[in-house]
Amino acid sequence: MAENHQPKRENRKGGPRRRRPGFQMRISTKYAPRKPVEGQARSCISDTSLKPEQMLELYRYLKLTRLVEERIVNLYRQTKVVGGVYRSLGQEATAVGSAYALRSDDFMTPIIRDLGAVFVKGVRPREILAQYMAKAWGPSGGKDLNVHFGYLDRGFIGPISHLGDMIPVMTGILLGARLQKKDIVGLAYIGDGGASTGAFYEGMNFAAVQRLPLIVIAEYNHYAYSTPTNMQTAVRNLAERAAAFGIPGYIVDGNDVIACYEVTKQAVDYARKGRGAVLIEAKTYRRKGHAEHDDQRYVPEGEIEYWEKHNDPIDRFEKFLLDQKVATKEKLEEITADVMREIDEDSEWAESSPMPEPEGAVFGVFDNSIVPPAFRPKILER
Numbered sequence: 001m002a003e004n005h006q007p008k009r010e011n012r013k014g015g016p017r018r019r020r021p022g023f024q025m026r027i028s029t030k031y032a033p034r035k036p037v038e039g040q041a042r043s044c045i046s047d048t049s050l051k052p053e054q055m056l057e058l059y060r061y062l063k064l065t066r067l068v069e070e071r072i073v074n075l076y077r078q079t080k081v082v083g084g085v086y087r088s089l090g091q092e093a094t095a096v097g098s099a100y101a102l103r104s105d106d107f108m109t110p111i112i113r114d115l116g117a118v119f120v121k122g123v124r125p126r127e128i129l130a131q132y133m134a135k136a137w138g139p140s141g142g143k144d145l146n147v148h149f150g151y152l153d154r155g156f157i158g159p160i161s162h163l164g165d166m167i168p169v170m171t172g173i174l175l176g177a178r179l180q181k182k183d184i185v186g187l188a189y190i191g192d193g194g195a196s197t198g199a200f201y202e203g204m205n206f207a208a209v210q211r212l213p214l215i216v217i218a219e220y221n222h223y224a225y226s227t228p229t230n231m232q233t234a235v236r237n238l239a240e241r242a243a244a245f246g247i248p249g250y251i252v253d254g255n256d257v258i259a260c261y262e263v264t265k266q267a268v269d270y271a272r273k274g275r276g277a278v279l280i281e282a283k284t285y286r287r288k289g290h291a292e293h294d295d296q297r298y299v300p301e302g303e304i305e306y307w308e309k310h311n312d313p314i315d316r317f318e319k320f321l322l323d324q325k326v327a328t329k330e331k332l333e334e335i336t337a338d339v340m341r342e343i344d345e346d347s348e349w350a351e352s353s354p355m356p357e358p359e360g361a362v363f364g365v366f367d368n369s370i371v372p373p374a375f376r377p378k379i380l381e382r
């Protein structure tokens with residue numbers, strides 16, 4: 001066997017580098033989906049550190065996500081939406097539960113099925129509704145659409161469309177934060193399709209080798225556009241890829257909001273202690289097409305109905321809250337009515353917003369101090 005001439009690696013303090021324990025090569029399935037008990041509707045895991053009021057907050061975020069998306073679809077059918085509408089119907093628990101495990105100064109970057117995480121980060125429905133309608137009062141002032149906006153000061157990085165690219169972006173943010181001696185973690189979402197891109201691998205690898213506090217939630221929702229996951233990757237579980245990076249991998253039941261919270265909380269604690277990156281695969285299901293225009297004719301008959309009837313994340317959480325006597329049916333109805341009130345109010349606000357002034361298109365796009373005068377739009381000189 002060839003001799004290994006590589007010098008012994010040292011850690012940052014100069015001592016010999018400790019070998020990472022072998023458990024990284026195993027995937028934790030503690031929070032993975034369980035087979036349902038015959039004749040019993042699915043619920044959520046009961047082993048949780050969440051307090052009752054936090055559970056009700058999670059319930060509120062789940063309902064808010066579903067009902068805001070329904071409102072956006074209504075507006076879309078009235079032709080008031082500019083661009084595409086992407087639903088997270090059936091996957092809401094993955095985004096809400098995982099984002100809830102973050103501290104308010106942590107960073108997050110969602111993708112198209114993570115509206116729930118955006119709400120947990122503190123964004124209000126009115127901002128989302130105005131953004132979808134490309135209104136002047138929306139967060140991008142009508143310059144961009146749907147999910148394409150962010151708030152750096154709130155640690156919410158707006159996604160770009162190129163699948164996979166937010167992984168190296170978040171990795172860079174975390175490297176910057178380390179240099180600034182901040183103890184924040186970064187949560188990045190990726191779809192099963194996006195997890196097959198080169199950018200995903202490069203970003204994950206860099207985060208792993210630098211032991212950056214990156215948590216990636218890979219959403220196994222069975223489709224990328226119309227391509228079933230098993231036709232675009234040969235691994236059965238996306239979490240298996242953690243072994244390629246030498247980091248811990250978890251599989252979580254993405255339709256169990258409590259499991260999503262607990263597994264992410266563990267990963268957040270691990271990452272914040274400086275132990276490095278974590279890959280979490282959430283098993284879930286996309287009940288709507290890629291976007292509203294997609295009629296899902298490629299989906300086998302009965303598949304959507306099965307998930308709707310037997311594995312809806314909100315139904316499961318309602319069952320849990322009622323069975324565990326965290327809330328009464330009336331309390332849950334009260335929360336839903338309150339969410340509806342907020343959406344009605346915010347829709348009215350967003351609809352009353354003007355469309356942007358055409359001149360606005362030149363502001364806030366480039367750093368105009370570095371755009372040579374010859375290329376600067378005349379309007380800026382006024």
Ligand SMILES: Cc1ncc(C[n+]2csc(CCOP(=O)(O)OP(=O)(O)O)c2C)c(N)n1
Binds near residue numbers: 113
């Ligand atoms: C690099 C790249 N390739 C292709 C596309 C076009 N595209 C946009 S969304 C999408 C499917 C994404 O599927 P997945 O990552 O599984 O996320 P999901 O829509 O299921 O949430 C594709 C192929 C893109 N935006 N970027």
Ligand SMILES: [Mg+2]
Binds near residue numbers: 192193219223
């Ligand atoms: Mg997908």
